[in-house]
Amino acid sequence: AQSVTQLDSHVSVSEGTPVLLRCNYSSSYSPSLFWYVQHPNKGLQLLLKYTSAATLVKGINGFEAEFKKSETSFHLTKPSAHMSDAAEYFCVVVNTDKLIFGTGTRLQVFP
Amino acid sequence: DVKVTQSSRYLVKRTGEKVFLECVQDMDHENMFWYRQDPGLGLRLIYFSYDVKMKEKGDIPEGYSVSREKKERFSLILESASTNQTSMYLCASSSSGDGYTFGSGTRLTVV
Numbered sequence: 274a275q276s277v278t279q280l281d282s283h284v285s286v287s288e289g290t291p292v293l294l295r296c297n298y299s300s301s302y303s304p305s306l307f308w309y310v311q312h313p314n315k316g317l318q319l320l321l322k323y324t325s326a327a328t329l330v331k332g333i334n335g336f337e338a339e340f341k342k343s344e345t346s347f348h349l350t351k352p353s354a355h356m357s358d359a360a361e362y363f364c365v366v367v368n369t370d371k372l373i374f375g376t377g378t379r380l381q382v383f384p
Numbered sequence: 385d386v387k388v389t390q391s392s393r394y395l396v397k398r399t400g401e402k403v404f405l406e407c408v409q410d411m412d413h414e415n416m417f418w419y420r421q422d423p424g425l426g427l428r429l430i431y432f433s434y435d436v437k438m439k440e441k442g443d444i445p446e447g448y449s450v451s452r453e454k455k456e457r458f459s460l461i462l463e464s465a466s467t468n469q470t471s472m473y474l475c476a477s478s479s480s481g482d483g484y485t486f487g488s489g490t491r492l493t494v495v
Contacts, residue, residue: 282424317474317486363426370415370434371442372476372484374427 275300275368279375287383292351294378296364305367306347312360354382388477390487397494403462405490407475416458421472465494
């Protein structure tokens with residue numbers, strides 16, 4: 274069965290420092306993977322998606338993720354955090370048209 | 385702008401009540417989904433539907449049922465609400481080859 278594991282429930286960074294949110298996936302075939310973001314009291318927003326094209330995927334707001342088959346990982350990164358990046362982030366795998374969500378990583382950004 | 389509309393943003397119901405959560409999409413999508421979101425658990429799939437009058441159980445269907453009489457509308461039904469069904473409920477729709485669109489969510493409190 275397809276699944277994703279988000280390795281950190283909380284990540285704290287200072288503004289201007291890099292962000293790394295980790296996600297490992299389990300899949301018997303080449304998966305489709307997404308990252309979603311949810312700001313407080315807001316809906317889910319798609320950050321980026323991987324669908325077996327380029328392994329380095331660029332998303333909105335300066336985020337990117339790299340698909341590494343050998344490590345079964347799809348980590349989300351951003352070179353420099355901004356206060357507005359504080360939110361909850363979900364790694365998601367597609368399983369037969371259904372989205373399977375990770376448990377989420379809450380990102381805190383300190384001034 | 386394409387939309388998934390959930391009829392209520394906040395809802396308070398009493399234990400034992402029958403509760404209807406409504407979701408309407410205007411994108412002519414075949415697929416519709418109901419998720420619940422709880423802190424530390426991410427989003428978990430309750431039920432989904434790939435076509436009118438069709439429904440499939442997701443990962444946590446117990447205590448819920450669904451109805452899809454028209455393509456654009458997917459209703460989630462709590463037959464007898466219980467306090468452990470207090471949660472945020474999110475509806476989504478998709479079409480093969482298209483993206484997924486989420487509603488804004490209904491925060492249900494069962495007292």
